[in-house]
Amino acid sequence: xxxxxxxxxxxxxYLNWAYPEPDxxxxxxxxxxxxxxxxxxADDGADYYSVLEGGDETLIGMYExxxxxxxxxxxxxLAPAYxxxxxxxxxxxxxxxFGRQRYHYAGPVRLEVADFNARARHLYERLGFKxxxxxxxxxxxxxxxxxxxxxx
Numbered sequence: 001x002x003x004x005x006x007x008x009x010x011x012x013x014y015l016n017w018a019y020p021e022p023d024x025x026x027x028x029x030x031x032x033x034x035x036x037x038x039x040x041x042a043d044d045g046a047d048y049y050s051v052l053e054g055g056d057e058t059l060i061g062m063y064e065x066x067x068x069x070x071x072x073x074x075x076x077x078l079a080p081a082y083x084x085x086x087x088x089x090x091x092x093x094x095x096x097x098f099g100r101q102r103y104h105y106a107g108p109v110r111l112e113v114a115d116f117n118a119r120a121r122h123l124y125e126r127l128g129f130k131x132x133x134x135x136x137x138x139x140x141x142x143x144x145x146x147x148x149x150x151x152x
Contacts, residue, residue, distance in 0.1 A: 002057060019083075071107060
């Protein structure tokens with residue numbers, strides 16, 4: 001597995017991932033892609049990384065790291081073809097380990113997960129994340145509640 005800064009072709013591939021039901025919430029609408037592309041490459045304190053696998057460096061996932069309030073926050077996603085295969089546990093651990101090493105960070109880790117994503121919430125709880133709150137938001141015109149979780 002290779003983890004590197006996301007480049008524009010990888011970002012475009014990521015934005016075109018098409019998740020089936022019930023995960024279509026995670027699909028980026030075509031009309032929103034230019035704005036999200038700008039966000040990925042903005043100099044705003046968030047870093048996006050591609051997760052590649054195999055000799056052909058197939059894009060299998062992505063990580064996003066930021067440090068609001070000095071605490072590492074991770075966003076992550078597996079490509080649709082790789083979900084539901086038991087890869088999530090190691091994928092999350094690899095992302096946390098990469099972030100800790102890359103940013104020389106040893107503190108708590110935060111993430112947010114959509115409240116309806118019971119599979120991901122269960123995985124994070126098994127890894128030791130605890131619920132710390134929730135946040136109402138809108139994503140591409142859809143209301144959503146994000147569960148905030150932290151691993152100490």
